[in-house]
Amino acid sequence: MSKKLFLLDAMALIYRAYYALIRSPRITSKGINTNAQFGFTNTLFDLINKEKPTHLAVCFDTHAPTERHIDFTDYKANRQEAPEDLLASIPDIQRIIRGFNIPCVELDGYEADDVIGTLAWQAADAGYEVYMVTPDKDYGQLLIHPSVFIYKPPYMGSKEEVLDAKKVCEKWDIARVEQVVDILGLMGDAVDNIPGIPGVGEKTAAKLLKEYDTLENVLANADSIKGALGEKVRNGKDSAIISKKLATIITNVPVQFHEEDYQLKAWNNEALIEVFTELEFKTLGKRILGDAFNVFQTAAAGVQTDLFGNAVETKTAAKADGEEGLLATGFSADKNINNTPHEYHLLDTPEKVQAFLNDAVQQSEICFDTETTGLDANEADLVGMSFSFTPGVAFYIPCPPERDKTLAVLEQLRPLLEKPDITWIGQNLKYDMLVLKWYAFELKGNIYDTMLAHYVVEPEGRRSMDLLSAQYLGYEPVHIEELIGKKGKTQGNMRDVAVDKIKDYAAEDADITLQLKHALHPQLKEKEVEKVFYEVENPLVKVLTAMEFEGVKVDVGFLREYSKQLEIEAKQFEENVYQEAGVRFNLSSPRQLGEVLFDKLKLDPKAKKTKTGQYATGEDVLLKLAGNSSIVSDILGYRELTKLRSTYVDALPEMINSKTGRVHTSYAQAVAVTGRLSSNNPNLQNIPIRTERGKEIRKAFVPRDAEHTLISADYSQIELRVIAAISGDENMCEAFKQGKDIHTATAAKVYGIADEEVTKEQRYKAKSVNFGIIYGQGAFGLADNLGISRAEAKEIIDNYKKEFSGITRYMDGMINFAKEHGYVQTLMGRKRWLRDINSSNFTVRGFAERNAINSPIQGTAADMVKMAMIRIQAAMEKEKLRSRMILQVHDELVFDAHNDELEILKPLILENMKAALPLPNEVPVEAELGTGINWLEAH
DNA sequence: AAGTTCACG
DNA sequence: ACGTACGTGAACTTT
Incomplete structure (x- = not known):
């Protein structure tokens, strides 16, 4: 049997394991995130089982700087700090590796890929088949040696994959694996902050290498490359040379491949049991250790399972020392059907x-x-x-x-x-x-x-x-x-x-x-x-x-007509843009648009800000462009119309149910973390209303027939009422009790004037602050939002906090509550756990703090609407009405109402909405209602 | 499959 | 020095 050596790139695998499970993290009863430990252990064990290596080692990076950092200070400079959970997992993972009696290899001054490269070639020379276990594409360059391969472990449903030199060449579209470093030098690597030649990507790099074979030869012939590309290459020569050096894996680092060290040996079961128990690897522990783990677990937990897998208390079983946490979460963990x-x-x-x-x-x-x-x-x-x-x-x-x-x-x-x-x-x-x-x-x-x-x-x-x-x-x-x-x-x-x-x-x-x-x-x-x-x-x-079953009628004829109109207008905007830009391109491509705007037209504030290094071209960026040129309004016009057409006007008729001729959305009841519903297939919670052309679409939502009318009922300022009520802020509660316009009342307080003296401008700013507060906005955000200076924004916020000190107290209180209890909650006791609230990372913690402020507000409002829906449905059934509740849009309910029932229905809806969830501090809940022959009219 | 943009509350 | 306002879903482009 041939000798098979597997070399694992630990950090790459740990990162991958951590992020693969990030949407449904594994959290122990003590609140530790064990994604990385779990994923890595799984990969390692599956690998041993499936591939039957004879030899194995796991290679780590060290904290010491490498030659690459010293030569090139930007190297890996833009890399985000690893999440704390992930860093905390490394000692556990090293314990697990040692438990398997597998060596961990690391060397100050070198990265794992250098160590792996060196060991791989030494072992291959000694007659081994070597598999480098990593998802990292850079390793392709090491396949120069014919017995060295890349092994990509299975990931997110895709099978494991062994790459040889031929496959790597196909992937990059190159002739020889030696060219891997050339291609990396030319295109760079955004992840490691290796610059390459700006503007040259994978495709261009491959094309250049087809013609000139090596990076050096590309640069030597730079003068004969035509057009914009030639220009880029000539400008990027130095960068390319550095990049190639950075991308080259060092294969002569001072390590020696001693085969006896790397040979697989018997595991240290005791050590493994200890780690697995600590990490609460129930199923995985049993899978790896079999009964050795099972016996221990049952005794430790003090719980056994009966024939059917139900947890049965065992009165005599004593808890093993220090194993309190194992079943502390209360689920019976060891059931296995x-x-x-x-x-x-x-x-x-x-x-x-x-x-x-x-x-x-x-x-x-x-x-x-x-x-x-x-x-x-x-x-x-x-x-x-x-x-x-x-x-x-x-x-x-x-x-x-x-x-x-x-x-x-x-x-x-x-x-x-x-x-x-x-x-x-x-x-x-x-x-x-x-x-x-x-x-x-x-x-x-x-x-x-x-x-x-x-x-x-x-x-x-x-x-x-x-x-x-x-x-x-x-x-x-x-x-x-x-x-x-x-x-x-x-x-x-x-x-x-x-x-x-x-x-x-x-x-x-x-x-x-x-x-x-x-x-x-x-x-x-x-x-x-x-x-x-x-x-x-x-x-x-x-x-x-019942609501989903009912659906809503959509006027298809109207939408078809509107689509034609929008198409013509969009076309006009599009032509205008091409005229103004002097080129024709795909206006729907943000990337191409960015290049036209900033590289060709050289428009002023060059906001290069997306994380992939492209120019951002969002509405906020475009509106800040110098002179607000007409090209901007044409681009935005085009965007608005194509958005309306593709997302709503053309899409909705396609969603009509063949049996009912109506559109049936689906409400996701267990998706939004705050407790809101969400709507999909189609989403009927984001039908346009803010622009003139957009709100036209609401005319297409109509009652089922001439005997029916649409009713739209919505809560007035529900989130602000909630924050007033649960914070108990005197000024804000009082404003609501007196039935004041809340934004005017806010402005009056902030500017220290009477309600009657508040200008439109001041009310507008106060409104922005009111909404910002709900979300935990700071001075920077407010300034950006209102287009005012940070100093002015700060002054407004400071005044606000002084006048509405109860709100400030609420915000601090929620953050402190979260820090102490690990969660925040709504009036109905709906909870949101915030495990990042004590993070030492500023950004991460800030996010959790804003959640602590916002979640109870958004969540309480969601509780209230949901309870109103339950009450209204019950009341409608009790009255045996033919009218139907058909839509929910967070603070709005829409009804397809029979004309004969309108007068019963209106108070029924309003009263139930108001009474659904009474707010503390006697803050009144108000709701408003309208009717019409379409949704726009009813709103 | 990921990134960008934009529709709503 | 960094990033900066919460919660969603869909279309489109690019990888």
């Missing part, structure tokens, strides 16, 4: 279904899940349903493709589905209920949505079934891809999958969801979020289901 005997039943005859029903109607809680032909609940057909009420046992009932047969199946289930005293448990039940609603069935009992339970327990993470199962049950369920393939062109249809396979998949989903409920449920109490769960989120599900 794999080890639990499970029975998944296929109920494919009416007799079997009946037997199931007899049992099921006795239950108080049943987990329910549907399988359908698609992701859009308004278009999908039912393929089957699964149920579970005993952990490990689940039932799957298939539905035939013919609609009448599916209806017959549902009919048999009617006594169960409509039983009023059942609690239906499910993951994202809105989807399942919406599917049922298209068959005119509904779940009449209570519901318990595990997705929402997780949302209130942990609003920030993601919560797919797969993730939740892994996190709370330590179990990886069957992936849907195994049934219907990956998303995209190859994705198949659930209808075409063999019924036995669907049964296993679907039944498992119901089984897992039931167990998930048991794991999550104690967390509601522990985290003190029961109120927001039971009084806000859970009851809202049925309301949203």
Whole structure:
């Protein structure tokens, strides 16, 4: 057997692991982020398992400066400081590596790639096959040696990949791997702040090398390169030479490859158990160490699991010293459905279904899940349903493709589905209920949505079934891809999958969801979020289901006409821009626009500010351009019109449902961290209103027929009322109690004048401060926003803080509360955890501090609207109205109202909105309402 | 898949 | 010296 050496680029892998999991970080019960430790360990273990190396080493960078830093002070200068979590992970990772009895190699004055390069070539000369484990493309240059390869570990769904010299050449479009350093020298590397030749990218570099073979030869022939490119090359000669040197990996650093040191040996299990326990690697620990870890865990935790995986208290078990934290979060961690005997039943005859029903109607809680032909609940057909009420046992009932047969199946289930005293448990039940609603069935009992339970327990993470199962049950369920393939062109249809396979998949989903409920449920109490769960989120599900089912009518004819008009006007703006610029280019490309504006036309403040080094061309930048030339207004005109056309006018008709002729948005109830809803497919929460041309689009949203009218009702200044109320600021509370215009009242206080003396200008500035305050804005931001000096902005803010000292107290109070408790909360007890609040990094901490100020405000307003929706829906049902609530836009509710019901409905809506969530300090809640034959008119 | 811009509250 | 106002979703370009 040949000898295989793997050399790991530790920091690159650690970074990747950390950021791969950043959206759903792994946090221990002590609040430590273990993304990097987890990801790295996973990669290392999988590698050992799969690739069976005979020899292995992990290489680190050291803090000592390298020759590159000394030669070129900008080297890696723009690199952001690593997050604290990530830096803190390194000692743990080194302990883990030592636990595996693998050497860590590092050398002051050299980077990991130099060490790896040197060792790789030495080992290869000694007859090894060498794999350098790294995602870094620069390593390509080392493949000059034929037995050296790059091994890219699997990442985000893509498989691992072994790169040889041929593949590297293909990637860069070059002839020989020796040219890797030439290409890097020419194009530079933004990540390491290696400049290269400005304006030369990957493509251009490859082109140059095709013609001239080496970087030196390119430079030698710079005079014969024509046009702008030649100019760039001639100007960038010095930079190119330095860049090539920086990009060249040193292969003769003072290390020696002693093969016996790098040979894989037996692990130090004790050391590994200690680290894994500390890091709470439950499943991973067991996967790596097997029973050695299991025995320890169970004893340490003082909890065992019964046959079905339920946590059972063991009275006699004593906690091992120092292992308090292991189950402190309250989930039963060691459940593994794999080890639990499970029975998944296929109920494919009416007799079997009946037997199931007899049992099921006795239950108080049943987990329910549907399988359908698609992701859009308004278009999908039912393929089957699964149920579970005993952990490990689940039932799957298939539905035939013919609609009448599916209806017959549902009919048999009617006594169960409509039983009023059942609690239906499910993951994202809105989807399942919406599917049922298209068959005119509904779940009449209570519901318990595990997705929402997780949302209130942990609003920030993601919560797919797969993730939740892994996190709370330590179990990886069957992936849907195994049934219907990956998303995209190859994705198949659930209808075409063999019924036995669907049964296993679907039944498992119901089984897992039931167990998930048991794991999550104690967390509601522990985290003190029961109120927001039971009084806000859970009851809202049925309301949203009804709204999504209803949809809204869109006047397609109007939009088609408007589209033509916008197209003509946009074209005119576009032509104007090309005239003014003197070139034709793609005006939709910010990159090309930036080059035209700043390189060709040399317009004044050269704001080069995007992180990729391109010119920023956003509206704020363009408006600051010298002279406000007409090209700017033409660009902005073009942008406005094309935006309106592509995002709304042309897109909305495409979203019309084939069955209803209406547009059905989908509300995401567990996405926005503050507690707001979000809307997608299409997003109906960002329909234009601020510009004349934009608000026209609202005319396309119309009542269902001539007997109906749209009603729009919105809260007045809800966020400011909330901050007044929860801060208890006297002046602001008083202004609201007296029914004053809040921005005028604010201006009067800030400028020390009477309300009547406030000018438009002053009111405008005060309004900006009021909004800025909600978000934690500083003097810089206010100055930028209002186009005033920082001194003036500071003065306004100082005055504001003095006059509204209660607001200042609130802001400081929230930050201190967060620092002490690690979270902030809304009136309904909705929490947001802010683990960066004590960070030593100014920027990171500042972000958390602004969240601490803003989240309770935005979140309390969200609580209030949601509660209003629940009340209004209930009242409308009680009155048996034909009118329907159809849209929510954060502080606004829209209704498709029957004309006969308008006079009942108006007070019903307003009263329920005002009374939904009374604010402290007697701050009144006001709402306003309008009606019309379209949304614009109603607003 | 990431970055940029822009629509809303 | 740095960055600077919160929360979203979608379209388009570029990698």
